[in-house]
Amino acid sequence: MITMEKTQIIHITLAGAIGALAAYFNILLVPLIVLTVVMAVDYLTGMFSASREGKLNSRVGVLGIIKKVGYLALVGVGIVVDYLITSALTQVGVQTSLPNFFGLMVIIWLIINELISILENLGEIGVPMPPFLVRTVKSIKGRVDDATGKHFADEAIAKDKGTENRREEK
Secondary structure (H helix, E strand, O other): OOOHHHHHHHHHHHHHHHHHHHHHHHHHHHHHHHHHHHHHHHHHHHHHHHHHOOOOOHHHHHHHHHHHHHHHHHHHHHHHHHHHHHHHHHHOOOOOOOOOHHHHHHHHHHHHHHHHHHHHHHHHHOOOOOHHHHHHHHHHHHHHHHHHHHHHHHHHHHHHHHHHHHHHHO
16 A cells, blocks of 8 residues: 555655756757657557558557657667767867757657658548648758758768878878
């Protein structure tokens, strides 16, 4: 039997843990919550869509859950990259104003992908889809890809060319 004291201890512990997570994740908390919600909505709309088409399959459902867990692992990788870069910059005396850049960009990118999937699932279910909404979400995805991916891809290509040029010189 759970007594009132044990219940209070559980509540205090949970509140402390949630507060610690909120302080640690800082700016990432709300986007993480949004990502979790859109992942759940995507999973449910995907199940409804598959059910409507007679393609509901438990194996596919489990793979969907594993994919969502992979998304959270990807966010973790972004957070670790942020930590490493911030730590390295701090060691050399450089302060950064964007300590959660990669984690936040990964979360935003995943949210946009989930929104596109939700719109596709709703369309398959038969929900009338306003074309401007689909275009807007896809446009946002393109802009995020361009703003982040192109910059880093250009840097990687430039580094590769620099490495190739140095090899050719030898």
